[in-house]
Ligand SMILES: Nc1ncnc2c1ncn2[C@@H]1O[C@H](COP(=O)(O)OP(=O)(O)OP(=O)(O)O)[C@@H](O)[C@H]1O
């Protein structure tokens with residue numbers, strides 16, 4: 001009776017922390033699936049292995065206990081002292097999982113032999129996703145201070161990176177595929193970042209003036225948004241395709257253009273298409289941000305004797321900046337994904353591995369392209385959110 | 399200084415200002431009053447060229463405003479807009495400093511000016527200068543708006559309901575402060591309000607507006623005693639007589655009185671009273687303590703024993719109070735006459751109900 005009573009939360013508090021509970025449950029469900037797939041060679045179908053049979057009872061028990069701690073915490077989240085310990089646990093959990101399965105993969109690889117492959121099974125994917133989800137929920141909610149929180153985020157990201165870089169996980173087939181690509185991988189990753197970055201930069205340089213124009217001129221507004229909206233509805237693949245014909249015609253008509261890299265396929269059409277795609281969010285946000293400024297601000301500025309340029313520089317630009325930056329963020333995240341498709345017209349980028357993998361029916365090669373793209377998108381998103389916060393004027397923060 | 403000649407301003411089908419002529423002389427406070435939508439704000443905006451007239455001319459300091467660069471004109475005219483319009487991304491101090499910085503004042507001068515102005519509108523600069531507008535109450539924001547309009551010390555001020563959002567007590571204080579400042583600075587002010595009492599208190603001239611026209615442009619006294627038509631009469635209301643009293647100052651109506659000091663010998667006292675029914679008694683410093691009736695003086699042994707004591711703060715009037723306050727004090731306390739004191743609290747005279755009546759009658763004619 002006594003024990004039971006203790007487990008109920010005090011009055012006015014929800015009985016348990018729902019998100020923690022959810023993430024922990026998903027983490028536990030992961031134990032039902034296969035954690036590893038072992039294949040005799042790179043392309044052959046493989047056999048699934050559950051965690052117990054692959055890793056033995058000890059590793060199994062450790063992970064099971066750690067996941068249960070999440071369940072226990074979700075019912076005791078309000079207790080002093082629990083929070084700090086649990087934040088630490090949830091920050092370390094992804095790395096603990098990676099460390100343990102890395103060890104398992106190494107022994108499985110030895111058993112599988114020279115050409116055998118060990119890859120990540122559904123259960124392990126789910127477990128990793130749940131672990132990162134748990135940490136990303138728990139860190140902002142339960143960290144005892146700002147410094148602690150920053151350190152927690154840093155640890156969450158850096159430890160897995162170290163594990164990957166150290167080679168501890170290199171027996172997983174995805175990493176083997178990457179390693180097999182050698183410098184090609186680094187080159188395409190760089191290519192990807194470059195294509196995305198240039199496209200978003202061009203999109204920003206072109207989009208902001210168009211947004212301002214749309215705000216200033218009623219007539220331009222209709223035309224600009226009509227065109228910008230159309231570009232967004234054309235599937236990216238179709239747009240890439242559409243650009244091939246006119247550009248190759250152009251380069252045949254004026255061969256000198258080819259010296260500047262202007263051809264039907266390659267980086268030029270990709271950049272053009274990617275830039276066009278990144279325009280709409282930036283134009284739209286620029287327009288909305290300017291349009292949303294209280295007309296009394298402009299009136300006050302005019303009444304004080306500011307010129308049009310002064311009103312723009314001193315009032316409109318600083319007030320519009322956060323929303324414009326938000327548009328750039330949306331464009332950038334979107335561009336990371338769109339650039340993957342650009343590989344189809346020979347522009348390179350991480351999409352190259354995806355399409356190559358599709359061609360060879362090599363699932364690991366597809367992942368070798370897809371996972372870095374996802375990570376890059378997350379990275380860009382985080383960085384751009386910081387930028388948005390940085391340009392937010394102090395008075396608008398409360 | 400400011401002259402509108404047959405000015406008309408249309409917005410589509412709406413005639414916001416209709417063939418309006420108005421002349422405001424130097425150092426004059428002109429208050430525009432009238433129902434919502436009658437064109438008060440538009441009239442202000444015609445003066446600083448935030449609106450350009452469809453016909454007619456606006457002259458500022460004798461110059462047709464169309465001949466001036468709008469920016470230069472506006473920098474020489476302080477404008478407190480109706481919706482306050484503080485810039486949310488700038489601190490209170492930076493908001494006030496906008497026009498001085500447009501005029502390229504040096505940093506130190508701007509900083510000093512900000513402190514000075516915040517002091518003036520009753521917001522201590524050490525607390526308020528670094529706050530952001532979203533940390534201010536409506537009334538505080540309005541005061542910052544007024545300070546911002548004053549920033550570059552412009553000779554002309556346009557104020558659109560500058561005290562609209564403050565509580566009656568603060569408003570009263572700001573009005574007093576306004577009058578005080580205006581006596582020193584002698585600016586040419588056009589102020590818009592919905593509050594007739596405010597208009598009567600602050601204005602040298604009141605312009606009563608209706609549907610884009612000025613129905614009557616006159617001194618507050620004249621507006622109250624000789625409304626031009628039924629509209630103005632209705633606007634001024636049936637308590638015109640009372641309203642008029644709020645423009646009259648007790649100081650101008652007091653009569654000197656003889657008084658006694660505590661400690662004077664009772665025989666002296668009897669002689670001093672003579673035929674008067676009663677006399678005010680003060681302490682050595684001249685502060686009123688109470689009064690002495692003639693009958694009590696005849697039988698009493700000393701002033702202290704025979705006098706009726708008063709509560710100074712409830713009875714005595716300050717010489718700068720309005721006759722309206724005097725009248726309400728008399729009615730409230732049931733006295734026909736009240737002692738009047740100067741700012742140091744010394745008795746300087748007396749005002750009676752018949753003086754107030756006489757004042758009303760005299761201006762009525
Ligand atoms: N920029 C504008 N565009 C269209 N109509 C306007 C504009 N400014 C004012 N008006 C119209 O002109 C008329 C006068 O407006 P104004 O703002 O001068 O009134 P007001 O006397 O200041 O009213 P309030 O006391 O409500 O502030 C109103 O009918 C208003 O709708």
Ligand SMILES: [Mg+2]
Pocket residue numbers: 438439440480558
């Ligand atoms: Mg108005």
